[in-house]
Amino acid sequence: MVKFERARSREHKEERREEIMQAALELLETRDYEKITLAAIAEKLSFTRANLYKYVSSKDEIFLWITLRELSLWVEDLKTAFERENPATNREIASLWGLVLMDHIRVIKLFSLLYSLIERNVSVEKLAEFKGELFSLLTPLAGMMDRHIPGLSERGRWDFLNMQLHYAAGLYPASDISDRQREAMALAGIDFEIPDFRTDMTRFLLLLLEGLR
Numbered sequence: 689m690v691k692f693e694r695a696r697s698r699e700h701k702e703e704r705r706e707e708i709m710q711a712a713l714e715l716l717e718t719r720d721y722e723k724i725t726l727a728a729i730a731e732k733l734s735f736t737r738a739n740l741y742k743y744v745s746s747k748d749e750i751f752l753w754i755t756l757r758e759l760s761l762w763v764e765d766l767k768t769a770f771e772r773e774n775p776a777t778n779r780e781i782a783s784l785w786g787l788v789l790m791d792h793i794r795v796i797k798l799f800s801l802l803y804s805l806i807e808r809n810v811s812v813e814k815l816a817e818f819k820g821e822l823f824s825l826l827t828p829l830a831g832m833m834d835r836h837i838p839g840l841s842e843r844g845r846w847d848f849l850n851m852q853l854h855y856a857a858g859l860y861p862a863s864d865i866s867d868r869q870r871e872a873m874a875l876a877g878i879d880f881e882i883p884d885f886r887t888d889m890t891r892f893l894l895l896l897l898e899g900l901r
Contacts, residue, residue: 704743705753707733712750713794721751721801748809752818755798755806759825762792767828770836778901781837782893789856790886797864799857839901848900855892859885 711732715724726747730740744750766788775781789796798806807815830845840848863885873880 701743708740708743708750709754709757712747713754716797721805745811745814746809748806749814751798751801751806752810752814755795755802756818756821756825758792758795758798759822762788762795763825763829765791767832770832774836778894778897782890782897785852785893786886786890789852789889793860793885796853796856796860799853800860802857837897837901844900848896851896852889852893856889859883859888859892863888 708729711729712724715728715732724747726740726744727737729747729750730737733740766785769784769788773780773784775784807818810818826849829849830842833840833845833848837845837848863883865882
């Protein structure tokens with residue numbers, strides 16, 4: 689095991705946070721969220737769990753950090769895409785929004801875990817801090833929508849933002865089922881068509897825009 693040196697400067701603390709998030713994400717690629725532990729994250733980083741506790745109190749706190757980072761990347765890409773393409777019709781808007789969302793499927797995967805798992809195991813203080821940062825990240829999208837999706841009220845813009853995230857978080861697990869789930873449906877004789885995430889998400893976005901505009 690390499691010698692652990694605690695990061696003390698702000699820059700080094702940010703570097704250490706990035707290392708921790710990357711280790712957690714690599715584990716999420718290979719195992720279920722419930723099976724990820726602080727011990728496993730520490731092992732991947734080659735230092736002890738006690739040293740990891742100097743930066744974070746739970747794995748769920750790490751995934752709150754990751755969710756904010758991934759959401760920030762999605763927001764910036766979405767704003768850039770709308771400024772570049774300037775879609776006009778509901779269909780063009782839904783198609784572009786769905787395309788950018790597909791490029792950031794990780795944020796949808798995290799949102800599918802957020803309410804049922806991640807948020808339930810952190811302190812109220814940490815959760816309140818997360819909620820505040822989440823709102824701050826989404827606020828610029830409301831301004832972008834005012835320019836590029838006219839006809840939506842302020843309430844309509846926030847309804848759109850919330851509904852598309854909630855729908856995506858529910859659609860993603862249904863579109864990414866495991867081999868075990870496929871086998872079980874075949875054994876039960878169920879002819880189930882697995883949703884195509886982009887197709888179904890774009891269709892939902894179109895329906896949502898037509899209903900809100």
